[in-house]
Amino acid sequence: MSAHPEGQATPGGSEPVPVDPALGDAMRALLGPIARLALAQGVSFAALEEMMKEAFVDEAVKAQPAQAPSRLVSRISVATGLNRREVTRLTRQQRAIRAVRASPATEVFTRWMTDPQWCEGAGEPKPLPRVAPADGAPSFESLAHAVTRDVHPRSLLDELCRLGIAQLDDTTDTVRLVRNAFVPSDAQGPMLGFLGDNVGDHLMAAVSNVLAQEPPHFEQAVFADELSAESLVAIRSFVLGQWKSLMHGAVPLLEGLIEDDRQQGRRQDQRIRIGLYSYAADAALPSSAPDQVESKT
Numbered sequence: 001m002s003a004h005p006e007g008q009a010t011p012g013g014s015e016p017v018p019v020d021p022a023l024g025d026a027m028r029a030l031l032g033p034i035a036r037l038a039l040a041q042g043v044s045f046a047a048l049e050e051m052m053k054e055a056f057v058d059e060a061v062k063a064q065p066a067q068a069p070s071r072l073v074s075r076i077s078v079a080t081g082l083n084r085r086e087v088t089r090l091t092r093q094q095r096a097i098r099a100v101r102a103s104p105a106t107e108v109f110t111r112w113m114t115d116p117q118w119c120e121g122a123g124e125p126k127p128l129p130r131v132a133p134a135d136g137a138p139s140f141e142s143l144a145h146a147v148t149r150d151v152h153p154r155s156l157l158d159e160l161c162r163l164g165i166a167q168l169d170d171t172t173d174t175v176r177l178v179r180n181a182f183v184p185s186d187a188q189g190p191m192l193g194f195l196g197d198n199v200g201d202h203l204m205a206a207v208s209n210v211l212a213q214e215p216p217h218f219e220q221a222v223f224a225d226e227l228s229a230e231s232l233v234a235i236r237s238f239v240l241g242q243w244k245s246l247m248h249g250a251v252p253l254l255e256g257l258i259e260d261d262r263q264q265g266r267r268q269d270q271r272i273r274i275g276l277y278s279y280a281a282d283a284a285l286p287s288s289a290p291d292q293v294e295s296k297t
Helices: 021-040 045-063 072-080 084-092 104-114 140-147 153-162 188-211 229-264
Strands: 166-169 174-177 221-224 293-296
Touching: 021 045, 045 072, 045 084, 072 084, 104 140, 104 153, 104 174, 104 229, 140 153, 153 166
Parallel strands: none
Antiparallel strands: 166 174, 221 293
């Protein structure tokens, strides 16, 4: 039996190109959660392999100089290790670009959580009458109209209630939020959408920072171990408070900048996602060091 270094096989079937050990460790850390999701959702390795081929080819196409369209298939074949027939097949497939714009329901939730017009003095979202009262006080109807005129307020309310985000009291005809984060209770589709959007952008920021000479994106985390399960309860409360603070500060700032760009006639072709996350799990190995908190870029 002979040993071979890890790596990507070349198109001609020769020895694989060795992969840097640190890169190999990083790739395994990224692929592990993807494999877990695929197994949990019944996605076969063959289906995942096809998606990986598509991703390889798509990214290789983006990396090609726009002014050099000749021999595109050959160059992509060399870059990816896929044979020319596979590259040709994959480049001819039509794949719709996935939308990343927030849904109207998400925008209603965000406005309700952050706009003082629909919040109490402490920044908590107000319970709202479903329809606008005679005195013109804030209502769910006016909130929905402030976000979009393309979707009927009742349709937006039904969607928020369906997702377990809001609740309608039929007795008082009043609507209130029952969650402080837009995390649907039983909607697999939206949850998978959040996974693709949020983790996709986070991962793209991290990868871009690794590949660039000067990191273009903010991407940091704080790590600590030797904590108890009881301590995690306090940490979750702390993180939720930080998220509320971030959202209340970021949303008005972003809306103001969007409006300023519109008034100044600037080209509005950029997007940004600002997130906060936490992840807790059993420590894989006992730490030999005392209590530690590490800041990571």
